[in-house]
Amino acid sequence: MALSVRIRPGTRDATRRAKKVWDRQGVRELIASLELPEHFLDPEIAFHARAPFLQGRFDTAVLEAFKTLEVEIRKAAGHGNSLIGVQLANRAFNIEDGPLTDRAAEKGEREALRSPMAGALGSYENSTSHRRVVLAASEAREMIMLASHLLQIIEARRGANR
Numbered sequence: 001m002a003l004s005v006r007i008r009p010g011t012r013d014a015t016r017r018a019k020k021v022w023d024r025q026g027v028r029e030l031i032a033s034l035e036l037p038e039h040f041l042d043p044e045i046a047f048h049a050r051a052p053f054l055q056g057r058f059d060t061a062v063l064e065a066f067k068t069l070e071v072e073i074r075k076a077a078g079h080g081n082s083l084i085g086v087q088l089a090n091r092a093f094n095i096e097d098g099p100l101t102d103r104a105a106e107k108g109e110r111e112a113l114r115s116p117m118a119g120a121l122g123s124y125e126n127s128t129s130h131r132r133v134v135l136a137a138s139e140a141r142e143m144i145m146l147a148s149h150l151l152q153i154i155e156a157r158r159g160a161n162r
Helices: 016-020 024-035 042-056 060-076 085-092 106-131 138-162
Strands: 004-006 012-014
Touching: 016 106, 042 060, 042 138, 060 085, 060 106, 060 138, 085 106, 106 138
Parallel strands: none
Antiparallel strands: 004 012
């Protein structure tokens, strides 16, 4: 990405792109946008988590990503609001009768998918929703991309179960 300054005789005018990174906040936002490209994310995750990430509010971005994952699990599984977090993932991906489990898969594989769904909600959503967590941009990016990957699995299950 080129940042340039157009030079006219006697003046120097920054391009619009250069003006966006004129101060420290602009530079931070540019770097953050390069660290979490929108095209790497599921559209729902991008919609809810990318803006706080770009603002440097990494804990909020992670919370929004995993809240989105939880909401989509609930919708895809047809569960009400009474189930949340780990309980919701465990029920939705129950290896015997979960609405999002792949009954054609071997039992160990079904368990292997249930486990990261529940673990991710328990570890990343809970920690950011119950206390202040200081995250580096790189940590937050990895967590958000994990939520995006898990959401794509749910989308595939939703299509397969229709």
